[in-house]
Amino acid sequence: MSVQERKERERAARERLIVATARELAEQQGWDAVTTRRLAERIEYSQPVLYSHFRGKREIIGAVALEGATEMAGALRAATSAADGPRTRVTALARTYLEFAARNPAVYDAMFELDGGLAFANEDTPQPLKDAFAALLESLGEVAGDGVHPALFTEVFWAALHGLATLTRAGRLPPQDTEPRVELLVDRLAMV
Amino acid sequence: MSVQERKERERAARERLIVATARELAEQQGWDAVTTRRLAERIEYSQPVLYSHFRGKREIIGAVALEGATEMAGALRAATSAADGPRTRVTALARTYLEFAARNPAVYDAMFELDGGLAFANEDTPQPLKDAFAALLESLGEVAGDGVHPALFTEVFWAALHGLATLTRAGRLPPQDTEPRVELLVDRLAMV
DNA sequence: CTTGATTGTCTAGCGATGCTAGGATCAAAC
DNA sequence: GTTTGATCCTAGCATCGCTAGACAATCAAG
Numbered sequence: 001m002s003v004q005e006r007k008e009r010e011r012a013a014r015e016r017l018i019v020a021t022a023r024e025l026a027e028q029q030g031w032d033a034v035t036t037r038r039l040a041e042r043i044e045y046s047q048p049v050l051y052s053h054f055r056g057k058r059e060i061i062g063a064v065a066l067e068g069a070t071e072m073a074g075a076l077r078a079a080t081s082a083a084d085g086p087r088t089r090v091t092a093l094a095r096t097y098l099e100f101a102a103r104n105p106a107v108y109d110a111m112f113e114l115d116g117g118l119a120f121a122n123e124d125t126p127q128p129l130k131d132a133f134a135a136l137l138e139s140l141g142e143v144a145g146d147g148v149h150p151a152l153f154t155e156v157f158w159a160a161l162h163g164l165a166t167l168t169r170a171g172r173l174p175p176q177d178t179e180p181r182v183e184l185l186v187d188r189l190a191m192v
Numbered sequence: 193m194s195v196q197e198r199k200e201r202e203r204a205a206r207e208r209l210i211v212a213t214a215r216e217l218a219e220q221q222g223w224d225a226v227t228t229r230r231l232a233e234r235i236e237y238s239q240p241v242l243y244s245h246f247r248g249k250r251e252i253i254g255a256v257a258l259e260g261a262t263e264m265a266g267a268l269r270a271a272t273s274a275a276d277g278p279r280t281r282v283t284a285l286a287r288t289y290l291e292f293a294a295r296n297p298a299v300y301d302a303m304f305e306l307d308g309g310l311a312f313a314n315e316d317t318p319q320p321l322k323d324a325f326a327a328l329l330e331s332l333g334e335v336a337g338d339g340v341h342p343a344l345f346t347e348v349f350w351a352a353l354h355g356l357a358t359l360t361r362a363g364r365l366p367p368q369d370t371e372p373r374v375e376l377l378v379d380r381l382a383m384v
Numbered sequence: 385c386t387t388g389a390t391t392g393t394c395t396a397g398c399g400a401t402g403c404t405a406g407g408a409t410c411a412a413a414c
Numbered sequence: 415g416t417t418t419g420a421t422c423c424t425a426g427c428a429t430c431g432c433t434a435g436a437c438a439a440t441c442a443a444g
Contacts, residue, residue, distance in 0.1 A: 163355030
């Protein structure tokens with residue numbers, strides 16, 4: 001009994017190590033540098049060990065994405081709960097979202113740019129993802145305006161943030177004007 | 193003289209063939225399926241020929257992106273010039289943008305999701321890209337509203353469209369509500 | 385304590401990938 | 415007719431994700 005429990009603990013610890021190492025490597029050198037060989041070397045096991053935890057590289061990306069979703073939901077809730085008034089809440093939410101994307105580019109990629117094999121926008125979407133969307137909905141729903149479905153409004157606002165985040169990071173938008181863009185977005189979209 | 197001219201013509205034709213084939217293959221089976229071997233086989237030349245035209249796969253993606261930018265600019269201008277009144281123009285622009293992204297996913301990826309080795313948002317940005325942004329600016333600038341810089345407004349509106357396009361295509365947003373999202377976006381952002 | 389089976393892990397290798405070196409071929413130039 | 419130079423291809427490198435099969439460690443049964 002106890003022996004088996006210890007083994008399960010160690011196995012779970014190794015799985016966390018894999019995910020944490022993949023994330024770290026991706027943040028340091030980009031996801032292209034996260035090869036199964038390099039990852040195996042860093043955790044000091046051979047390649048096939050990775051495949052005893054995950055079906056493949058995709059699932060590892062997916063695991064990082066879920067971790068990121070949980071963190072992002074937490075960051076968003078922390079920021080919005082510290083602000084009072086719907087308007088300041090939405091501004092704080094937008095800033096926090098963009099800052100999260102800018103500070104954790106690899107995690108953001110895992111969540112939204114890469115294929116992590118996760119389901120989206122349907123019933124078997126993993127809980128962390130649903131929860132991250134819920135965190136957005138909580139603050140954005142209250143400024144949707146009359147006659148506008150909160151979920152629809154959240155989708156549009158989220159899409160705008162996502163566009164700003166990705167285009168900025170890819171060099172398609174000059175990074176220095178982020179703040180006025182956020183202000184414009186909140187000004188126009190949020191029905192205070 | 194004439195011999196050399198013929199050769200140059202043939203060379204240019206082959207280059208166009210490469211780009212067109214890459215695009216076709218990408219639209220049919222996705223960019224992952226566009227390998228140098230497959231591409232070489234389809235144009236009925238050996239792999240190294242590709243490298244006498246392009247520095248590498250990245251540059252081929254870049255060439256498709258430029259072609260796409262020209263087409264998109266044309267589509268946007270056609271749609272907006274057929275509409276009268278700033279408001280309907282912006283709506284037409286938004287619909288056309290999203291439709292272009294949905295109907296040419298591989299080209300859209302080449303332009304905005306993949307690394308085509310192109311410069312953005314600075315002085316040595318290729319002309320087709322500048323022109324596509326200009327096409328956006330022409331219609332969006334007139335609804336920026338007082339005291340809002342047209343370019344800034346265009347960036348934000350574009351980012352929103354880009355977010356909608358990519359999130360929808362990646363399955364992050366359910367595709368059926370595209371139209372109400374567009375209406376909401378135009379309603380709120382455009383100062384009629 | 386010795387077996388035998390069950391885990392766990394590793395070495396080695398497969399079929400791909402992007403890209404390149406070096407030789408063969410063929411047409412233009414003298 | 416010979417030489418030269420451009421053009422193209424065969425063959426191969428290093429690396430990728432992933433897997434089969436051998437090996438070693440651990441455990442249950444006799």
